[in-house]
Amino acid sequence: MATDWHEKARTLDIPSQMMINGELVYAASGKTFASVSPVDGRHLADVACGDVEDVDRAVAAARLAFEDGRWSARAPAERKLVLRRFADLLRTHRDELALLETLDMGKPIADSTSIDTRAVANCFDWYGEAIDKIYDEIAPTAPGTVAMVTKEPLGVVAAVVPWNFPMVMAAWKVAPALATGNSVILKPAEQSPLTAIRLGELALEAGIPPGVFNVVTGDGPEVGRALGLHMDVDGLFFTGSTQVGKYFMMYSAQSNLKRLGLELGGKSPNIILSSYRDTVHAATTSAHSAFFNQGEMCTCPSRLIVERSIHAQVVETLVEIAKSYAPGDPLDPATSMGAMVDERHTGRVLQFVEHAAEDGATLATGGRRARQQTGGCYIEPTIFDNASNDMRIAQEEIFGPLLTVIPVDSVDEAVKIANESCYGLASAVWTDDLSIAHKVSKGIRAGLVYVNCYDCDDLTTPFGGFKESGIGRDKSLHAIDKYVELKTTWMNVACRD
Ligand code: NAD
Numbered sequence: 001m002a003t004d005w006h007e008k009a010r011t012l013d014i015p016s017q018m019m020i021n022g023e024l025v026y027a028a029s030g031k032t033f034a035s036v037s038p039v040d041g042r043h044l045a046d047v048a049c050g051d052v053e054d055v056d057r058a059v060a061a062a063r064l065a066f067e068d069g070r071w072s073a074r075a076p077a078e079r080k081l082v083l084r085r086f087a088d089l090l091r092t093h094r095d096e097l098a099l100l101e102t103l104d105m106g107k108p109i110a111d112s113t114s115i116d117t118r119a120v121a122n123c124f125d126w127y128g129e130a131i132d133k134i135y136d137e138i139a140p141t142a143p144g145t146v147a148m149v150t151k152e153p154l155g156v157v158a159a160v161v162p163w164n165f166p167m168v169m170a171a172w173k174v175a176p177a178l179a180t181g182n183s184v185i186l187k188p189a190e191q192s193p194l195t196a197i198r199l200g201e202l203a204l205e206a207g208i209p210p211g212v213f214n215v216v217t218g219d220g221p222e223v224g225r226a227l228g229l230h231m232d233v234d235g236l237f238f239t240g241s242t243q244v245g246k247y248f249m250m251y252s253a254q255s256n257l258k259r260l261g262l263e264l265g266g267k268s269p270n271i272i273l274s275s276y277r278d279t280v281h282a283a284t285t286s287a288h289s290a291f292f293n294q295g296e297m298c299t300c301p302s303r304l305i306v307e308r309s310i311h312a313q314v315v316e317t318l319v320e321i322a323k324s325y326a327p328g329d330p331l332d333p334a335t336s337m338g339a340m341v342d343e344r345h346t347g348r349v350l351q352f353v354e355h356a357a358e359d360g361a362t363l364a365t366g367g368r369r370a371r372q373q374t375g376g377c378y379i380e381p382t383i384f385d386n387a388s389n390d391m392r393i394a395q396e397e398i399f400g401p402l403l404t405v406i407p408v409d410s411v412d413e414a415v416k417i418a419n420e421s422c423y424g425l426a427s428a429v430w431t432d433d434l435s436i437a438h439k440v441s442k443g444i445r446a447g448l449v450y451v452n453c454y455d456c457d458d459l460t461t462p463f464g465g466f467k468e469s470g471i472g473r474d475k476s477l478h479a480i481d482k483y484v485e486l487k488t489t490w491m492n493v494a495c496r497d
Contacts, residue, residue: 005109005331008099015100016045018054018217019200021061022210027218028053033190038106038339038346039330041375047193050218055185055226058214062156062183063232065211072153072181076132083128083179086206090121093202097167097195102330105163105192106339106377107293109331116168120199123171126459127179130477144494151484153181154259155234158227160220160248161196162240163189163341164296164399170196172463172474173237173261178213180483185214185233187224189240191341193217220244229255237482239263239298241397242423242468261472261482263298263464265397266425269418270301270454271440273411274309276430282452283317286428287403289454291325291381294340295401298469299426301454303394304405305414311407315385318403319365325401327370327378339376340400346377349400352393356384359391361404389417397423411436415443424466428454447473 016032017024025048026032032046048054066072071079090097097120098112107116139147159173170186177184188196200215216223224244228236228251235258238248242264252258270289272282289301306314328335340346346369353367366382381401387394393404408414418427428450429440441449447465450456462473472482 002333003095005099005102005333008095009103009331012096012099012103014045015194015197015201016047017197018048018050018058019197019204019213019215020054020058021214022204024197024201027051028057033219035104035194036342037103038342038377039103039374044103044194048217050216050223052222052226054216054218055223055230058185058216059156059230059232061211062185062214065209066153066155066183070209071178071183071212074181076134076179079179079181080128080132082207083124083131083175086203086208087121087124087128089202089206090117090124093198094118094121097198100194100198101167101192102338104194105166105341106330108328108335108338110333110335111293116165120167120171123168123175123459127175130480131179134477134480139488144492146491146493148489148491150487150489151180151480152487154483154485155182156185156232157182157235157237157483158185158187158230158233160187160224160227160236160238160240161189163192164293164298166192167195167199169239170199172479173239174199174213176479177237177483178208180480182235182483183212185216185227187216187218187227190217190219225251228252231256233258235259235261235483237261239474241265245470259482261474262470263472263474264468264470265423266298266300266465266469267303267395267397267421267423268299268301268426268428268446269303269305269421269444270428271414271418271430272304272306272310272314273414273429273431273436274307275433275436276452277432279310279313280317282430283314284321285454287318287321287325290403291322291337291401292455294337294379295403296341296399299448299455300399301426301428302398302402302404303389303418303421304403305408305417306405307414308407308409311405315364315383315405318383318405322365322381322383325381327380329374337381337401339378341377343377345399346379349379349398349402352396352398352400352402353382355392356387356402356404359393361385361387361391361393364405366401389420395421411440415440418444422468425464425469426450
């Protein structure tokens with residue numbers, strides 16, 4: 001029988017406390033903030049609003065846990081078993097987690113059940129499974145010496161994450177950090193704190209000892225800043241806007257030079273060339289990727305650069321596909337586009353519709369708020385055509401369902417425009433010409449290049465950006481390096497006789 005998500009939502013327990021040292025606690029100040037659902041404006045909970053004092057409590061608990069070795073000193077194979085048990089528990093609680101995520105930040109329930117929750121469980125499985133297969137090194141030094149190069153956990157690490165994939169972004173950081181033996185403090189975005197709290201509870205249930213995984217909820221400029229400035233936090237791993245990423249560099253410089261990992265914004269170019277036979281397929285895939293997750297995607301292919309000879313057909317297809325993304329009830333499994341995260345962000349995205357008109361782009365479809373009678377936050381899938389790359393809709397990250405189409409006359413012009421951005425996260429090129437595919441993918445300055453596809457995803461591949469899209473990579477075995485220090489231990493083993 002199909003799940004009635006509205007019925008489930010009525011009886012759902014909404015978490016509202018923080019997790020510090022294995023206990024659910026209120027903020028020391030007693031302050032709370034209202035969690036309001038963008039689905040229909042309903043009040044979900046009053047969530048603990050932490051501050052510096054709560055951060056201090058969490059860091060002290062994490063430090064103690066790290067120093068006494070209750071997790072950090074366990075054999076990797078033991079940590080693996082616990083992380084895999086955690087992954088199993090996440091699967092058992094799939095529906096509850098998916099529903100919390102959808103109510104909290106508005107994405108369609110079909111996505112949170114089939115994509116987000118699955119990705120999170122897989123992530124803990126994958127890093128758990130990997131960690132007892134990673135070897136240290138013996139350097140090829142002279143006879144009579146042994147030089148061991150070993151990986152040691154950083155210590156106390158903080159993860160500060162955004163609201164667009166609240167659980168997935170948390171898992172990409174927390175899983176490798178825990179696998180390598182660190183103690184962790186997770187700070188979810190204030191727009192989407194609910195699943196993070198449940199992750200903390202389920203981690204405890206799975207056997208991750210108290211104090212090893214803490215969750216502090218609250219505002220960015222308060223909790224995030226306090227973590228960034230904390231003298232006893234050894235590493236801070238952030239996903240969010242480029243602006244706030246720059247703050248974290250300052251916080252690190254102003255405190256203890258803590259290691260940073262920064263996964264930041266994007267304005268990804270997606271080049272469709274006339275040398276790709278199936279224009280309709282390229283345009284269809286591009287539209288799906290642009291409108292997926294309401295366009296609230298760091299990798300959203302929001303700048304579509306298309307050769308003029310196929311431009312009309314591409315735009316026609318985009319407009320047709322946009323119709324299938326008419327915003328719907330996020331709790332209906334048939335919905336493909338849900339709600340924007342909140343009122344403030346909805347207003348910000350709609351401002352770009354005005355900017356586009358002022359700058360002279362052509363509105364091909366959409367551009368309006370939708371489903372207002374529900375009390376929720378919805379925007380029509382929107383396409384702007386005949387844009388130029390200097391317009392605000394082509395340069396600024398919108399983080400909503402607004403697609404900008406820029407016609408060009410040559411491959412070289414396409415690559416030039418692709419690179420004229422402060423960002424360098426994802427990119428794509430569509431062509432059947434192998435030489436052009438090589439040339440363009442080499443020429444684009446971005447951490448991810450898709451050729452004849454978009455948004456391919458696997459934990460085995462690193463994820464992150466060039467330029468102002470960030471520093472470091474999430475996912476894959478490369479991410480392990482962020483959470484460890486390398487130690488070189490020299491031993492004199494020469495015979496003394
Ligand atoms: P944001 O930068 O506003 O917030 C992210 C986190 O930082 C939140 O937890 C927030 O509370 C905290 N924060 C906010 N102000 C702070 C401050 N002054 N000091 C310390 N912490 C602070 O980003 P957002 O609006 O939540 O998310 C959208 C952004 O995230 C977009 O720019 C998007 O591209 C980016 N993102 C990047 C990736 C990636 O992997 N590169 C993935 C997802 C999202």
